[in-house]
Amino acid sequence: MAFFPSSLENLIDKFASLPGVGKKSAQRLAFHMLSLPDQEADAFADAITRAKHSVHFCSVCQNFTEDEICGICASERRDHSVICVVSEPRDVLSIERGREYNGTYHVLHGVLSPMSHIGPDDIKIKELLNRVAEGEVEEVIMATNPDTEGEATALYISRLLKPFNIKVTRLAYGIPVGSNLEFADDATLNRAIEGRTEM
C-alpha cells in the first residue's frame, strides 16, 4: 500500500530527481506545492513549460536566449574582437556583474572531463573555433574555473587556437581582493607570487 496518492508520489519523485534534492526535501517541496493556491501552482508548471520551450542557445555565443542571437552578441556597443570563454551561463552573469568587461562571450556548457566521459565534442568548442575562423576575433580570454578540469579545458582550447595566430589569455590568479593572506591556500599564494606585478 502506497502511503501517499500516486500523483503526489509522482511529484515527490520529480522533485527528488533534481540535482541536490534528497527524498526528504522533495517531500517538503511537494507538500509546499500542494499548499499553494491553484493559480500559483499552475503558474509554476507554466514557468517550466514556457522556459523550456522558448529558451535556447544563442547561435553565436551559445548563451541562453529567447531570440536567434542574444543581447550581448547583438549589441553594437560590445567589442566583438574579444571573446571571453566560460564554462556555464552563470559565469557570464558573474563577469557582467563586474561592469568592466565589454567584449563578447562564448559559453562551453561544460568542461572536458574524462572521468565523466565529457570529450571535446560534448561541449561547444567547435562553435568557438568557427567564430574565430571568421577572422574578426583578435583575443580569446580563457575564463574557465581555476580547477583541474577547467585548466585542462583552457589548455586544450588554447592549443586548438594556436594556428589562428591570435592572442589567447587566461584570467589572472591571485589573492582575492579584500581577503586575508592567512586564509589563502598554498597554490593560490604561489600563483600570486609568480604573477606579482610592479607597484
Add this chain to the structure above:
Amino acid sequence: MAFFPSSLENLIDKFASLPGVGKKSAQRLAFHMLSLPDQEADAFADAITRAKHSVHFCSVCQNFTEDEICGICASERRDHSVICVVSEPRDVLSIERGREYNGTYHVLHGVLSPMSHIGPDDIKIKELLNRVAEGEVEEVIMATNPDTEGEATALYISRLLKPFNIKVTRLAYGIPVGSNLEFADDATLNRAIEGRTEM
C-alpha cells in the same frame, strides 16, 4: 539589461520561492530543467498540475488522498475506535513505517503557534472533534512532535476532548532505541526515568 531571458528569470524566481531554496540553488535547478529533454520537462510541469488538481484532504482524517476518503479510513481492517493525531501527513508515513499501529489517523496540518498567528481555527481541530462526537471513538493518541508547540497543541486538544469521556493518551517519551545514554539530553533522560517501566 537582464542577463537571462525573461522566461528563464521567471523560472529561477519560481524555484527561489520554494522553501529552503536560495537564489543560487534556484539558478542551478532552472538550468537543470533547461538541460532536460523536452518531454521530461513537460512531465515535470504536468506532475505539478496533476498532483495539485487531484490531491485533496480525506474528508475523514484530513490526510492527502485522490479519493473522497483515504485508503486507511476506508479500510475495514483498521481499528476505527482509535485515532492517532499527528501534525503533518509525513508523520502518518513515519508511524505506518513501524507496521505496529492499526488504528486511524487525524492530520492537523499544523500546530498551534501564537508566534506565527496559527490558532485553533487554522488547523483541523474542529474536524477531529466532529469525528469524536459521532461516538465510535474510544481512544485518541496525541502524536504531535515533542517540542513546545507540539506539546501545547496536544494539551489544548486533550482539554477539548475531556467532555467526551474517552481515553486520551500521549506517545511515550524516552531514550531512542539503539541510542546511547551519553548522547541523550537532560529533558529526555528525566522523562525516561519518570516513565520507567517494570522489567
